[in-house]
Amino acid sequence: MTPSAEDLLAVARLYWGADEAYLFRQDPSPEDLRYEALWAEKNVERSRWGSFVKTLRKVLPGCDAWDYAPGLANPSFGVLIYPHQERDMMRPQTRWTVAGYLSILAPVYTVHCVRRVFLGKHLLEAKAFLGPIPLELQDVASTVARRIEEEFGATSLPLDVAQTPxxxxxxFMKPPATTLFHALFTSEPENIL
Structure with missing residues (x-):
């Protein structure tokens, strides 16, 4: 069962500040200390997450799957799935990535897509799509979701709850732009490798 927005907000308040009082201070806030302690505890599960990503590589042979858990930057374990596609270095190309995140704060996950436009190796644009998955990526996204549920027992966070301010x-997210999605998964969903 998915926790309510109120329950998730109560959990998020333990790890994220309600003001900028510690922004320019050298010492960490009480929320920072709890967040760092939780990550220290959850790092024990990093090898389990790594095995999960290896399993995805096997079950999604038309894709590359990479572990994406940039330390303390995100309150989640992440996986990025890159469907194989041909590349043309001479004109802009759109590349899609399926991103799956398992929160370390609550037993919830999300799967969304990121569209990036490149000219050669230069990134021109990146945009996260938290809503409906494009048709051509639905099988990949469904596989990632199903595997997270099976392996970790997490439930999908509905979009309307994820978008709760x-x-x-x-x-770097500040109210009123901050949502539960940012607090539970990543503050920069479009910023991927």
Whole structure:
């Protein structure tokens, strides 16, 4: 069962500040200390997550799957799935990535897509799509979701709950733009490798 937005906000408040009082201070806030302690505890599960990503590589042979858990930057374990596609270095190309995140704060996950436009190796644009998955990526996204549920027992966070505004400062996100999605998964969903 998916926790309510109120329950998730209560959990997020333990790890993210409601003001910028510690922004320019050298010492960490109480929320920072709890967040760092939780990550220290959850790092024990990093090898389990790595095995999960290896399993995805086997079950999604037309894709590359990579572990994406950039330390303390995100409150989640992440996987990025890159469907194989031909590349043309002479004209802009659109590349899609399926991103799956398992929150370390609550037993919830999300799967969404990121569209990036490149000219050669230069990134021109990146945009996260938290809503409906494009048709050509639905099988990949469904596989990632199903495997997270099976392996970790997490439930999918519905989009309407994920988009609930929260009065918290999450990395560079500030109210009123901050949502539960940012607090539970990543503050920069379009910023991927």
């Amino acid at each position: 929260v009065p918290l400062y999450v990395n």
